Amino acid sequence: MKKYTYTESKDTRSGFGAGLVEAGRKNKDVVALCADLVGSLKMGDFIKEFPERFVQVGIAEANMMGIAAGMTIGGKIPFTGTFANFSTGRVYDQIRQSIAYSDKNVKICASHAGLTLGEDGATHQILEDIGMMKMLPGMTVINPCDYNQTKAATVAIAEYEGPVYLRFGRPVIPVFTPADQEFVIGKAWMVNEGTDVSIFATGHLVWEAIKAGEKLAELGISAEIINIHTIKPLDEEAILKSVAKTGCVVSAEEHNRLGGLGDSIAQLLAKNTPLPMEYVAVNDSFGESGTPEQLMKKYGLDDEHIVAAVQKVLERKKALAK
Amino acid sequence: MQTEEKETLQLEELEQVAKQVRRDIVRMVHGCQSGHPGGSLGCTDFLVALYFKVMTHSPEFNMDGEGEDLFFLSNGHISPVWYSVLARAGYFDVSELKTFRKLDSRLQGHPTTHEELPGVRIASGSLGQGLSVAIGAALTKKLNNDPGLVFTLHGDGELQEGQIWEAALFAPHNKVDNLISTIDVNGQQIDGPTNKVLDLGNLRAKWEAFGWDVMEMNGNDLGNVIQTLELAKAKTRKGKPIMILMQTNMGHGVDFMMGSHKWHGVAPNDEQLSLALNQLTSNMQDY
Numbered sequence: 114m115k116k117y118t119y120t121e122s123k124d125t126r127s128g129f130g131a132g133l134v135e136a137g138r139k140n141k142d143v144v145a146l147c148a149d150l151v152g153s154l155k156m157g158d159f160i161k162e163f164p165e166r167f168v169q170v171g172i173a174e175a176n177m178m179g180i181a182a183g184m185t186i187g188g189k190i191p192f193t194g195t196f197a198n199f200s201t202g203r204v205y206d207q208i209r210q211s212i213a214y215s216d217k218n219v220k221i222c223a224s225h226a227g228l229t230l231g232e233d234g235a236t237h238q239i240l241e242d243i244g245m246m247k248m249l250p251g252m253t254v255i256n257p258c259d260y261n262q263t264k265a266a267t268v269a270i271a272e273y274e275g276p277v278y279l280r281f282g283r284p285v286i287p288v289f290t291p292a293d294q295e296f297v298i299g300k301a302w303m304v305n306e307g308t309d310v311s312i313f314a315t316g317h318l319v320w321e322a323i324k325a326g327e328k329l330a331e332l333g334i335s336a337e338i339i340n341i342h343t344i345k346p347l348d349e350e351a352i353l354k355s356v357a358k359t360g361c362v363v364s365a366e367e368h369n370r371l372g373g374l375g376d377s378i379a380q381l382l383a384k385n386t387p388l389p390m391e392y393v394a395v396n397d398s399f400g401e402s403g404t405p406e407q408l409m410k411k412y413g414l415d416d417e418h419i420v421a422a423v424q425k426v427l428e429r430k431k432a433l434a435k
Numbered sequence: 436m437q438t439e440e441k442e443t444l445q446l447e448e449l450e451q452v453a454k455q456v457r458r459d460i461v462r463m464v465h466g467c468q469s470g471h472p473g474g475s476l477g478c479t480d481f482l483v484a485l486y487f488k489v490m491t492h493s494p495e496f497n498m499d500g501e502g503e504d505l506f507f508l509s510n511g512h513i514s515p516v517w518y519s520v521l522a523r524a525g526y527f528d529v530s531e532l533k534t535f536r537k538l539d540s541r542l543q544g545h546p547t548t549h550e551e552l553p554g555v556r557i558a559s560g561s562l563g564q565g566l567s568v569a570i571g572a573a574l575t576k577k578l579n580n581d582p583g584l585v586f587t588l589h590g591d592g593e594l595q596e597g598q599i600w601e602a603a604l605f606a607p608h609n610k611v612d613n614l615i616s617t618i619d620v621n622g623q624q625i626d627g628p629t630n631k632v633l634d635l636g637n638l639r640a641k642w643e644a645f646g647w648d649v650m651e652m653n654g655n656d657l658g659n660v661i662q663t664l665e666l667a668k669a670k671t672r673k674g675k676p677i678m679i680l681m682q683t684n685m686g687h688g689v690d691f692m693m694g695s696h697k698w699h700g701v702a703p704n705d706e707q708l709s710l711a712l713n714q715l716t717s718n719m720q721d722y
Binding site for chain 1: 501505597
């Protein structure tokens with residue numbers, strides 16, 4: 114198992130904030146909009162540097178999505194910022210008609226996604242957003258795994274023409290990807306090469322997968338860990354290449370089991386090479402209040418649950434071989 | 436259109452265009468036996484005024500519309516009138532009007548950018564979204580120091596959507612004063628008169644309270660429409676967005692379609708078509 118170390122921990126939303134400033138410096142057409150959550154979205158530095166390119170919309174997310182769509186007419190590249198819940202479910206029809214169907218170059222940037230939002234509870238912990246967004250034709254869906262990757266992704270989506278959903282989170286987590294990485298939309302990142310099982314992880318679950326990989330190595334299991342930061346378009350080639358070697362799959366995401374990364378992978382496998390697969394995801398339920406760590410444990414999203422899912426899928430693979 | 440050409444188009448000529456657009460509307464809706472003739476006929480004079488007199492625009496369409504005035508149709512179901520006006524203004528060939536609402540057409544039931552129809556900059560149909568979009572386009576024009584203005588049209592029933600009021604609050608606070616919005620006050624919606632379905636109350640007082648510069652006009656008096664829109668243009672860039680309350684008759688120009696919500700989304704049969712066309716004589720050619 115390749116060794117991943119880190120010297121600092123940061124929140125992915127701060128990676129977004131830093132990436133937004135960098136994107137703003139690179140391209141004068143980058144503008145930002147926020148619905149009364151400037152501090153939470155870490156947009157302060159952008160506002161300080163480019164006050165005339167920032168729009169405070171107030172608590173009116175539907176209006177924000179429409180304004181963002183309109184601002185593209187004339188060449189602006191709008192980045193909207195609010196919590197993931199208010200970035201998707203609350204404004205689904207606005208995104209569908211004014212952004213996705215209208216082919217508008219809007220970057221929907223969503224913080225506090227998933228259970229790790231923590232104490233605010235289920236009203237704010239959206240676990241269905243990846244599903245909603247990936248179902249929209251033409252929408253790119255990205256869920257980076259740490260500060261550096263989120264920053265790099267933010268810069269990369271400014272250079273890409275088309276609507277994007279960028280999902281990140283609230284908690285402070287290890288920074289383990291390189292600061293100078295090149296982020297390629299739709300290109301999976303090989304975290305660890307292995308031979309027994311393929312673990313496809315996205316977002317906060319990538320670090321959990323790395324911890325799980327270390328525990329599995331101690332048990333003599335060689336896990337291939339691949340970071341699927343772009344859920345749509347899915348890097349089908351990387352996934353099929355990996356499963357051709359390992360013959361079984363575990364998906365890991367901070368999202369409902371229905372409609373997330375796991376389902377995209379399962380569909381790919383069903384069409385190409387049906388194989389034993391286990392999901393590490395929330396099992397069709399809402400979340401609740403608690404600390405991020407407590408919630409990830411209770412809802413089955415930590416490294417221990419990945420280890421258990423790997424053991425289960427390996428048994429299924431063995432049974433199939435008989 | 437070129438400025439000189441625009442000035443030569445006198446009111447009488449515009450009346451002829453409006454008549455022809457109304458003929459197009461009933462023929463298009465009859466041709467596919469679906470669509471929304473009532474609001475389209477009511478808003479014909481407004482759209483003819485915009486595209487043949489008031490707006491600076493080019494039928495050599497490009498999405499960004501730099502230096503041009505932009506128009507957003509928020510109540511997308513009155514697509515027949517917009518398609519006809521766009522075609523008559525030269526955005527695409529009038530013969531394409533016969534494809535309205537048919538398979539493989541660029542003239543979808545509700546307007547879309549997806550089929551790349553010249554003149555359309557945003558999809559509309561799901562109501563209440565166009566004002567926000569127009570505000571966004573107006574903000575970009577300001578950032579780009581673009582002298583163009585942004586025009587919108589909304590149905591009165593559409594004002595029942597909450598997003599409209601989010602936008603209503605935003606525009607005055609942010610001094611979006613390169614925006615001229617218009618509401619088609621025909622008092623009708625699918626389930627009946629607006630004052631029965633969900634009363635809109637005093638619209639002038641509402642929009643003024645939100646901080647808009649409110650004007651009124653008779654939407655079926657072409658002269659009054661042009662005069663009011665020109666006046667509205669003169670009021671732009673003075674710190675306030677402009678809202679015009681436009682009184683119209685739903686179905687205007689065809690007596691049996693007028694003033695009733697029953698023709699909101701119903702197509703005429705063969706007999707009704709010929710009755711309607713008899714009332715709409717024009718010196719222009721049908722598509």
